[in-house]
Amino acid sequence: MDRMGKDISKDHTVKDHSQMDHSQMDHSQMDHSQMDHSQMDHSQMDHSQMDHSQMDHSQMDHSQMDHSQMDHSQMNHSQVDHAQMNHMQMSAHDHSHHEMSGMDHSMHMGNFKQKFWLSLVLSIPIIFLSPMMGVDLPFQFTFPGSDWLVLVLATVLFFYGGAPFLSGAKTELKQKSPAMMTLVAMGISVAYFYSLYAFVANHFLSGDHVMDFFWELATLIVIMLLGHWIEMNAVMNAGNAVQQLAALLPKEVIRKNAQGKEERVPLDQVVEGDYLIVRSGDKVPTDGKIIEGETTIDESAVTGESKRVTKKSGQSVIGGSVNGNGSIVIEVTGTGESGYLAKVMELVRSAQADKSKLEALSDKVAKWLFYVALIAGVGAFLIWLFISDVPTAFDRMVTVFVIACPHALGLAIPLVVARSTSIAAKNGLLLRNRRALENAHEIDALIVDKTGTLTQGTFAVTDVLSLGTLSKNEVLAYVAGLEKTANHPIAEGILTKAAAEGVSPKAATDIQSEAGIGLSGVINQETWKIVNQKGLTQLDLTVPEDKIKHFKEQGNTISYLVHQGEIAGIIALGDQVKPEASEFIRALKEMQITPVMATGDNQEAAEAVADYLGIKEVHAALLPEDKEQLVKSFVAQGKRVAMVGDGINDAPSLARATIGIAIGAGTDVAIDSADVILTNSNPKDVLHFLSLAKQTRRKMIQNLWWGAGYNIIAIPLAAGILAPWGILLNPAVGAILMSLSTIIVAINAMTLSINKKDE
Incomplete structure (x- = not known):
């Protein structure tokens, strides 16, 4: 794992282990010698396939870790290599937010299904051999010594099947918040120990017969285990947003050494001040400053800006973004915990920890x-x-x-959760957190990201118009010919459109750029120009408003193809608004839910889309921490907030919101931070979710x-x-x-x- 991934992984203050699936992890090469597991929350870790046989636990501090319900018999870490993960500093961090939730320890560890079935087997003889609250049922019978058999089976059942509830009650009481596990633990403990007293009284003491509760003990444990099993099977296993953040970075980088030679090294060896070479199409491995070259950077995954950003010498780049066509050399300015992604990850962890304090209705x-x-x-x-x-x-x-x-x-x-989850899946909704269904009633505001949620999420050609004798494809061919040698986002969008339509760019020569206006060139011995609105005004040309009104409403960038003093065609580029977005916003208003746009895109583009859709409150040019603070401010006002997003910059706010809803086509980090996933990437499905949640x-x-x-x-x-x-x-x-x-x-x-x- 690279340095960023390694440093992200080593700081467990920002990792929510409650959602981690270790079922295929190879810990055989992990050094646990300095790991303090004393406060780690393993409540939802699936250890069913984990093999600890190669793990060195000799110096691990287990003094406060409750393993009483852990089934290590089938544990196997052999499938994932953590040899490069550095957990050495984990013990210095506060895991207080990740203590066992009170649900239980073993329920989420692969042996829960086995626990239910074995408990059921133990319960069947008890149900047939002991009375129900002192009343003999028609199907019940006894034989000499049957009461001893019931006692033995009930004892095993209490300590085996009831263990999750006893462990959960211990945690709830420790947190001074008794809930379901404490109630169940009280019921089964009273039933067992009073029945034990009744058994002794009836067999060894003289006096009236004392009623036992072995029947109630058995049925209560089995039904409670069944209930939790149903609930867990209904809701999909959660992922780990932090692991997805680490995966954004390459494992190896090209570094310039002191002699100016190139060398390929693991990312974990890179330090601040190193010079790294980032070639076309490569992921930017760390935060840095460009010292050589010029390029365009796709930062949409980390900032939400759909349009590629031109970067020149002296400007900063963000680790995790994708380099465009140019090759650059960067000076490393941030690695590990000082990098942008690590800061985003810290926000995600903090928000998840706070939201985990919400209490379930039950x-x-x-x-x-x-x-x-x-x-x-x-x-x-x-x-x-x-x-x-x-x-x-x-x-x-x-x-x-x-x-x-x-x-x-x-x-x-x-x-109810099992039923609603099944219905949700049929309607394109995956529920990652069943509490989302409880908390989604009476939502006051819905904060929605623009890029990828209300819009398609890509900066591309949205339309081509012909205003003269040329066909649409001919307009595209001329424009592509002029833009073929350019290196900016508009040119890339046009050339991508031409390739997709199978249009060959015209051969252009003598191409000249006019800063802030456009460019010109010679095609078939005639001069052709591509200009913006400013250039059109300088040429004293006008275009009918009805031709470009729709593009302006959506905040598109408009370019004009000019030939012999006339406008030959129009090409519009932008992030196209989804067809269903207008109806979605209108429906929210009808439900008395205030739509709020929060985007990392620029103010002009955001306001254009907001005006088109009828959204009054707009927050643009936001960083991940800004979005998270926006959600936090709504929550602080006592409002119930839903957040819809799809990018890494949305992850902290998705985790912070009362309900986090991720677009299924978005990044894995956003998806892993959310409570609900829209598998069809259709914002209208949010309405389906709100309707289902209410019912x-x-x-x-x-x-x-x-x-x-x-x-x-x-x-x-x-x-x-x-x-x-x-x-x-x-x-x-x-x-x-x-x-x-x-x-x-x-x-x-x-x-x-x-x-x-x-x-």
Whole structure:
């Protein structure tokens, strides 16, 4: 890996490991000797194929790393070479934002599917051999020693299948934010340990029979595992924007040594002050200053500017951009963490870390349910202890805790996510972050990039007009002939168009350039000119406004072909507005969403497109940090912001926005920073997403009410609030309520759909 890639990779403060798929990584040559993994978030790392057999862990600090749920048995890093990755400084950085999210550790590591199926196998005998809340079901049976078998299976199930929830609860409590994992952990822990007490009491102590909860323990663990598995399968695996940034740079460069000779060296050996040769078509390897040569640079991938930029001696170039036709020598001014791409990557990491703090809807419900159950359970124990005895008080408390963790809650959100993700895929939407569906309601503003989102993203010929006897192809042939020897973006666009149309440029001689006006040349012994509007005015020529009005509205560059004092043709170049963009902006306004343009392109081009589309708020000539700050300012005002973009310069703002939406034809870095990907690269699909998100959230809320809402009645009854009137919640009734809520949740999720017009 090159120096930039290497330095980007080594600074893990800017890397979000939560999204990394290590399933094919070769760590066999990695030096982990100084790596501090103590606070790394491995919660979504897929280790299922990783082989650690060659890894030197002898000096690794694992003291605070929870590997309890990691399955290394099938781990294999043999497919990706990290031999050049330098992780030596990782321990010095703060990974606090990347601690385990509370979902769990093993769920995202390849053994989660196995954990569910093994837990199901362990649960089946328990379901057949133990009663449901003290009630024997018709299909259940017992035999001598069956209760011992149930105890053994339940113990294995609790520590194996329940481990992700126990680990997740530990993290949530450590972060002082109890949520779903804490609620589930409380339910299964109370069910298991009370059942263990019941087993001992019933077999070794005299007295009344004590009801156990082994049946509830088994079904709760299996259903919760199933719910999370469904949810993970529904949402595609996330990528790593930082790795994509590193991939933009070449691995080797051509350097001029002290003797002036050329030498090919790895990029990681380049230091500031070195002279590098960048030939036509090469990627610019580092930030630098041109000291020899002149060229055009395509910076669209990193700045969003669609038009190639002319660069001369003394001007700066950005690492990751693409050199045009000229060959240049640059003096290196920035490598590693001082380079432009590294700064963009830092913005992405910071934004992702902040947005990761957003709380899921189900976690909010689970948090309140946890507190309600805890207060109700402890309160019931104290009250019953005062009016009755310890066994009765203890029984009431346990019943409250078990009732408070309904099975349906584990499926309420995952089933809706699975359904909505399937519908989204059929409509050209890939959901990378399921929380996007929850957060997309009531969007106040949609910040949209111009280049590649509202426009096609390429500076090219948009139209050719003939105003005389020449055909369109003849106009193109004459213009291409005059521009054939030129080295600027307009010439490149014209020659590319001619080649695409199969038009051969006319043979031109005596070509002369007039600065700021155009150029002239001789074709077939006659003088032909290409001029801009200024040149047209000097020649005292005019063109009908209706001929060029459309080009002006879209901010196109217009060139005129002049012959014998008359305009023979017109050629327009620019970044063409997508046909569906106008309808998209109009629909946003109808939805009371304010469209805002944010682009790295120049002010003139941005305003032209904005006026054409009816966008009132325009921010042009923005760097990545400017875009990110713009999004940040909206969020600071309490507004919910969606961001649509496709370039590297959009990546930080995509990560910062409430919802980041990437155009599928954009850069991998932008795609990896987003929550949603438009696979058809059609901005109108944003409308489909917003429609689906609104209905998805409605279903989620409905399911959460069905999954947890019955606790409004069940918890007080379980606590014995109506005991003075002789009413206590029958455990069988509680079980029936839980079963019904689970069935209703499943049916309700399957009824999710979007309007026919969105399909």
